[in-house]
Amino acid sequence: MNLFDVYSLFDVTPVKALGCKVWDDKGQEYLDLYGGHAVISIGHSHPEYIAAVTAQLGRIGFYSNSVKNPLQAELAEKIGRVTGYEDYSLFLDNSGAESNENAVKLASFHTGKDRVIAFHKSFHGRTSGAVALTDNPAIVSPFNANHKVAFCDLNDAGGVEAELSKGDVAAVIIEGIQGCGGINLPSDAFLRDLEALCKCYGAVLILDEIQSGYGRTGKFFAHQWAGIRPDIITMAKGIANGFPCGGILISPKFEPVKGMLGTTFGGNYLAMAAANATIDIIEKEGLVENARKVGAYLKENIPASPRIKEVRGRGLMLGIEFNEDVAPIRKALLYDKHIFTGVAGKTMVRLLAPLCLSMEEAGRFISALKEIL
Ligand SMILES: Cc1ncc(COP(=O)(O)O)c(C=O)c1O
Secondary structure (H helix, E strand, O other), X not given: OOOOOOOOOOOOOEEEEEEOEEEEOOOOXXXXXXXXXXXXXXXXXXXXHHHHHHHHHHHOOOOOOOOOOHHHHHHHHHHHHHHOOOOOEEEEXXXXXXXXXXXXXXXXXXXXXXXXXXXXXXXXXXXXXXXXOOOOHHHOOOOHHHOEEEEEOOOOHHHHHHHHOOOOEEEEEEEOOEOOOOOEOOOHHHHHHHHHHHHHHOOEEEEEOOOOOOOOOOOOOHHHHOOOOOOEEEEOHHHHOOOOOXXXXXXXXXXXXXXXXXXXXXXXXXXXXXXXXXXXXXXXXOHHHHHHHHHHHHHHHOOOOOOEEEEEEEOOEEEEEEOOOOHHHHHHHHHHOOEEOEEEOOOEEEEOOOOOOOHHHHXXXXXXXXXXX
């Protein structure tokens, strides 16, 4: 049997990883500035993370959500304390798309409405509602396209208000920083406008922090740069450093009703062991501050070049927008300089390094890029 051929693959087979380094099956070492698509937060193969997941596997690997699992409450307590959202509740699921599905479902239950506002260049996942909220017609099937969604321009509060004023909007969903759409930042003022508009029109404000959250931008959540408190915050990727896990933070204004949300695997023992170890390590090693410091250094030191149009982003969520197709640049970085990077569209190199990236490793990337340019 063949694999269903939907991914474009680089000719690299990783077999081992540690910190920000990855080795392939031929023993070649790579510097990882992509973190497996913003998933590796604490670094690869952290010894305390391995010990926690391994020990948990030896105790109990799985049961269902019909019994008490203190590891879930432990994670809720930690996320509440670290983020300042102690008064919110946590619902645990398995992925980013599922978190957004749950957020929108909750907003629709709460308001009794069914239309959602999303933004041009958004990416919210590939399941039915999440992909309908994604501004990429190529990945939206006719089945997905039946959801009621309006796309507004980022940073255009007037456009959002025009849609909200129609009175049928359950939620506005926005990424803390747009990732796949090309590292586009909502301005702090725009996020504050959205918060006020959603309150005024009785819509739920959902912050998708799946890529931009968990310390990546140098605050725990990217929206915290704007000082707002959304109604629902969605998380995944960095939450368990590669063990599949997602979750949503829910404001106290939502009443839980038995059975309104649910999942078989969400909050399972292994994911919880991984997520608890991840947040402990983020705190203990000061990785949010490290992301801010090393990200600022990277951003300031990207070489000036007529080939580069702009560098955008915050912390370790950075996009280098070129005036040309970046495919040859990424190939040179990977095969000649042995550095993993990401992409957004055809002209942006996207950097989503593990949050433990050192200054020396950041410097290695800067030197490599200078040589290529
Ligand atoms: C902002 C954002 N939301 C949602 C998702 C979907 O997450 P997942 O692939 O875990 O379903 C992604 C994935 O890249 C993302 O970047």
